[in-house]
Amino acid sequence: MMILLLVLVLLFALILSGAPVYVALGLSSLAYFLSEGIAGVAAAHTMINGLDSFTLSAIPFFILAGHLMNAAGFTERIFTFARALVGWAPGGLGHVNIGASVVFAGMSGAAVADAGGLGAVEIKAMRDAGYERGFSVGVTAASSTIGPIIPPSLPLIVYGVVAEVSIGKLFAAGLLPGLIMAIALMVMVHVTAVRRGFRREAAFSTRFALRAAKSAILPLLTPIIIVGGIVCGVFTPTEAAIAAVAFTTLVGCVLFRTLRWRAILDAMVATVETTASVLMIVASAALFAWVLTANQVADGLASGLLAMTSDKTAVLLLIMAIVFVVGFFMETIAAITILAPLVLPVAMAVGIDPVHLGVVFVLNLMIGLLTPPVGMVLYVLAKVSRTPFEECVRATLPFLVPLFGVLLLLVFVPEIALYLPGLLFED
Amino acid sequence: MNSRPAARIHWIDWPALALFVALAAIVLLQFLSRYVLNDSVAWTEEIARYLLIGVAYAGSTTALRKGEHIFLEVIYRRVSLASIKPLAIMVDLVSVVFHAVLTLLAVWLSIEADRRMISVDLPKSIVYWFVAAALFSTTVVSVWRLIQRACLSSREILSEIDKSAGNEDAV
Numbered sequence: 001m002m003i004l005l006l007v008l009v010l011l012f013a014l015i016l017s018g019a020p021v022y023v024a025l026g027l028s029s030l031a032y033f034l035s036e037g038i039a040g041v042a043a044a045h046t047m048i049n050g051l052d053s054f055t056l057s058a059i060p061f062f063i064l065a066g067h068l069m070n071a072a073g074f075t076e077r078i079f080t081f082a083r084a085l086v087g088w089a090p091g092g093l094g095h096v097n098i099g100a101s102v103v104f105a106g107m108s109g110a111a112v113a114d115a116g117g118l119g120a121v122e123i124k125a126m127r128d129a130g131y132e133r134g135f136s137v138g139v140t141a142a143s144s145t146i147g148p149i150i151p152p153s154l155p156l157i158v159y160g161v162v163a164e165v166s167i168g169k170l171f172a173a174g175l176l177p178g179l180i181m182a183i184a185l186m187v188m189v190h191v192t193a194v195r196r197g198f199r200r201e202a203a204f205s206t207r208f209a210l211r212a213a214k215s216a217i218l219p220l221l222t223p224i225i226i227v228g229g230i231v232c233g234v235f236t237p238t239e240a241a242i243a244a245v246a247f248t249t250l251v252g253c254v255l256f257r258t259l260r261w262r263a264i265l266d267a268m269v270a271t272v273e274t275t276a277s278v279l280m281i282v283a284s285a286a287l288f289a290w291v292l293t294a295n296q297v298a299d300g301l302a303s304g305l306l307a308m309t310s311d312k313t314a315v316l317l318l319i320m321a322i323v324f325v326v327g328f329f330m331e332t333i334a335a336i337t338i339l340a341p342l343v344l345p346v347a348m349a350v351g352i353d354p355v356h357l358g359v360v361f362v363l364n365l366m367i368g369l370l371t372p373p374v375g376m377v378l379y380v381l382a383k384v385s386r387t388p389f390e391e392c393v394r395a396t397l398p399f400l401v402p403l404f405g406v407l408l409l410l411v412f413v414p415e416i417a418l419y420l421p422g423l424l425f426e427d
Numbered sequence: 428m429n430s431r432p433a434a435r436i437h438w439i440d441w442p443a444l445a446l447f448v449a450l451a452a453i454v455l456l457q458f459l460s461r462y463v464l465n466d467s468v469a470w471t472e473e474i475a476r477y478l479l480i481g482v483a484y485a486g487s488t489t490a491l492r493k494g495e496h497i498f499l500e501v502i503y504r505r506v507s508l509a510s511i512k513p514l515a516i517m518v519d520l521v522s523v524v525f526h527a528v529l530t531l532l533a534v535w536l537s538i539e540a541d542r543r544m545i546s547v548d549l550p551k552s553i554v555y556w557f558v559a560a561a562l563f564s565t566t567v568v569s570v571w572r573l574i575q576r577a578c579l580s581s582r583e584i585l586s587e588i589d590k591s592a593g594n595e596d597a598v
Contacts, residue, residue: 014521015498015499016499016502017502017514017517017518018498018499018500018502018503018514018515018518019498019518019521019522020491020496020497020498020522021496021497021498021499022496022497023496023521023522023525026525026529027521027524027525030525030528030529040528040532040535041532041535041536041539043532044529044532044533044535044536044555045536047529048480048484048533048536048554048555048558051479051480051483052476052480053476053479054472054475054476056479057450057454057475057476057478057479060447060450060479060482061451061454064451238454239454239457239458239461242451242454242455242458243458245451246455265436268444268447268448269436269440269444269489271447272440272443272444272447272482272486272489273486273489273490273493273495274495275447275482275483275486276443276482276483276484276485276486276487276489276490276496277487277490277495277496277497279479279482279483279486280483280484280487280490280496281497283483331497372501373499373501374499374501376497379500389504
């Protein structure tokens, strides 16, 4: 137990001193192996085979699809379409921002990437239209967290692999909560816009809407192929991902003529880097999870939680409190790989559905992306909007209220997540 | 996703790229064989899994080379300028030690592994040897990075961190 404590101290010291997260996780686990005299070859075996999963191979293709969609100009077309559709409302571009994020969420599986790609487009448009910087950053940050809730979702894939839950069910479970998040954020934008008297943009124009719809019709097909295909069980996640890559490449190269060979090569290089940085965290987090399992941390946690209460909702709230605290300090993928095996046994013991747990788990960690010190989305937005980090934190704070609201709603009403999977999947 | 300026591709990046293209081809083949031929090719799934492991470990070399691995940068904005360089050097040393140890462990695993692949008659140690080689090149890159950053001033290190910040497409 003493050694485990030292390992934890080493882990956090390494993470805080700015070592790559996977190095911190891997090295502190190796220190445990060494001090306990366990053969290190087992550590190498765990780290390498931690990635031995066909489902994980969906990850690089969803990432590649996202890069290609940006390079092919899908992002701008979707934004313009959303602008034509909801831009006339008070706080118009705030709603556009959220709407575009919902569509993009159906094509991409990552929040930080959404903030970097679509976020840059959104913030520029809002700046040009004269919106104050803080409001633009806040809406963009909050709406980017919809990405990993609406399928496809990289965090849900990792959760599904770790928890051995069907990715199809998890994806179906994320759809309604993601839409509710969007509605909650739109209410927030509306209230802010009315209270602060934001001026309206040009009125709704059918001609503009039709033209934008025509230019966005192919990009809009992408989320339908991906989400529809996976949720209805036509595609496995990996197949949907490769289909999205093929579709985007085809449209980008042949129809839009916006994709050049060099852009495809750049997208592939970026994809390899991102894939490696995500999967190396999965690998060393698997090793760290092994250390925790060897120390029966899950059993300790289970008996500790169950000593307090055995009520399903109360246990889920306690788990969410743990996830929230960890999410404050730890990167999303690492938090899922380490925490999911720890909290699953106790969750199952009190009858929490692992699919339901997955969605609230990921939503909770997404809120962690908006809080310092690890708030990755904030760092990215601070950079793309050239806003000081502290101002980004302050601007995003009010938008945490609707997100927390949705999180609590999901905790208390599991049916929101479980309705669709129950409808679509037999068992 | 960030639309980045055209990045220079170093020769050390090519193995990961090649494996990635192979992975894409195999997954596409599986997809087509299931939908068009209505009969999936048996070996694709297993080989795809091994290729994914290869992409992760070989790609890790590229990610380290470009400083794209996910790390917490908040400390570099909180400490005094003078402590930035010692901190960065310590982190690079930790990274060298970690990758060197892991390389040795992977070599050990490759020697000990006696299982064969399931759908193809090849030793599974091929995968482990490849990972060991990738880890070795990551170790070399981490030594190179250590030397490179040792030659920079604290201010230069900070501006480099600033440049890479927000480039990581974290999840």
